[in-house]
Amino acid sequence: MNNFLLWVCALGPALLAEALLARYEVMAYSAGWRAPTTELPEGVPYARGAAPDSPPAAYLVYLDGIGKRRVRDTRDGGQLVKALLAGAPELRVLGQVQPYSPLAHPLADRPVWVWLRRRAGLALFLHNVMQIFVAADHRYRPLYNRAVGCQIATQLRLAGYLPDSGIPVVLLSYSGGAQVATGAVHELHTQLRSPLxxxxxxxxxxxxxxxxxxxxxxxxxxxxxxxxxxxxxxFPQRWPLFRGSGWNRARRAGKITVHRLDPATHLGPRSYISPEARLPAGRSHLERTTDTVIELIRARRSATAPTDDRVP
Structure with a gap:
C-alpha cells in the first residue's frame, strides 16, 4: 500500500499537468507556433508494398490505437500491416502516421516521455487517451481534424499519391484511431479529392x-x-436519438456496414489481431481480420471497375 501511495504521489502531478496540457499541440498547430514534422527517421520508407512508379490498387493508411508512440511501433509489432502487405501486394501501405499528435511528433522521441517511459509506462498510455478526448471535444475537434488530416495528406503525397488521380485511399483504424480517421475525411477530400x-x-x-x-x-x-x-x-452522438450526428446521418444514408468478428476481443490473447487465437476452421484471428480487410478493399475495386459493353 505504501508503494502504491508513493506512485500516486509521484505520478499525480505529472498526470495533472498532462490533463491540462493535452490541448497544447492542437493549439500550437492552429496558432502556427510549431510546424508539423514531415520527415521520417532514416531507413523508414514513406510507404511499403506496391511500387510508386505504377498506380497501386489503393493507398492504405493504418491508424493504430492508443499504444502508438513512435513511427515504427504498433500494438502487435506490425503483424497486421505485414499480413496486409503479404496478402495484398497491390496495396501501398502507410503505417507511420501519428494519430495522437497534431504536430506529427512521435511521443517516444520527446525527452520528458523517454524519462517517464522508463519509470511509468501508464503515463504514456494516458497521454494518448487524453488526446482522443481532445479530438472528440467540440471546442477542439475542427482544429484536431484539420491538423491530423493535413498530416495524412502530406504523408500520402510523400508516398507518391497524386491528387485527383482517382486512386482510393483506405483509412484502416484500430480502436481510438477511428476518431482520427472519421475526423480526417473532410480535410482529405479537400486536399486530395480522393475516393475514401x-x-x-x-x-x-x-x-x-x-x-x-x-x-x-x-x-x-x-x-x-x-x-x-x-x-x-x-458518446451521445452514437445514440439513435441524435439523428443529426454525422454517424447517424451516415447510417441513414446506407454508408455503414457492420461485420461481426466474434469471438474476438479488443485486447489480449483473443484480440482481433491475435496470431495465436484460433477459429473453429483453424484460421487465426489475425488471418481472419487480414482477409476481411483485403476482401472489402477488393470488393470496392470490383464494384467500381468500369464495364466494357462493347460488342465484339
Missing amino acids: LLITLGGFHNGANDLTHAEHLHQLTSAYDRIERIGTWI
Missing part, C-alpha cells in the same frame, strides 16, 4: 464527425469487444 473508404476495427469514436465525403465505412466489431461498446454508450 473507412474500415474501423474495434472503433472507439464519438460519432460527431461528418462522413459525407466518405464512400463507405465498414465497421469490424465483435460482441466480445467491451471497449468499443463503451464508446457507443458514453
Whole structure:
C-alpha cells in the first residue's frame, strides 16, 4: 500500500499537468507556433508494398490505437500491416502516421516521455487517451481534424499519391484511431479529392464527425469487444436519438456496414489481431481480420471497375 501511495504521489502531478496540457499541440498547430514534422527517421520508407512508379490498387493508411508512440511501433509489432502487405501486394501501405499528435511528433522521441517511459509506462498510455478526448471535444475537434488530416495528406503525397488521380485511399483504424480517421475525411477530400473508404476495427469514436465525403465505412466489431461498446454508450452522438450526428446521418444514408468478428476481443490473447487465437476452421484471428480487410478493399475495386459493353 505504501508503494502504491508513493506512485500516486509521484505520478499525480505529472498526470495533472498532462490533463491540462493535452490541448497544447492542437493549439500550437492552429496558432502556427510549431510546424508539423514531415520527415521520417532514416531507413523508414514513406510507404511499403506496391511500387510508386505504377498506380497501386489503393493507398492504405493504418491508424493504430492508443499504444502508438513512435513511427515504427504498433500494438502487435506490425503483424497486421505485414499480413496486409503479404496478402495484398497491390496495396501501398502507410503505417507511420501519428494519430495522437497534431504536430506529427512521435511521443517516444520527446525527452520528458523517454524519462517517464522508463519509470511509468501508464503515463504514456494516458497521454494518448487524453488526446482522443481532445479530438472528440467540440471546442477542439475542427482544429484536431484539420491538423491530423493535413498530416495524412502530406504523408500520402510523400508516398507518391497524386491528387485527383482517382486512386482510393483506405483509412484502416484500430480502436481510438477511428476518431482520427472519421475526423480526417473532410480535410482529405479537400486536399486530395480522393475516393475514401473507412474500415474501423474495434472503433472507439464519438460519432460527431461528418462522413459525407466518405464512400463507405465498414465497421469490424465483435460482441466480445467491451471497449468499443463503451464508446457507443458514453458518446451521445452514437445514440439513435441524435439523428443529426454525422454517424447517424451516415447510417441513414446506407454508408455503414457492420461485420461481426466474434469471438474476438479488443485486447489480449483473443484480440482481433491475435496470431495465436484460433477459429473453429483453424484460421487465426489475425488471418481472419487480414482477409476481411483485403476482401472489402477488393470488393470496392470490383464494384467500381468500369464495364466494357462493347460488342465484339
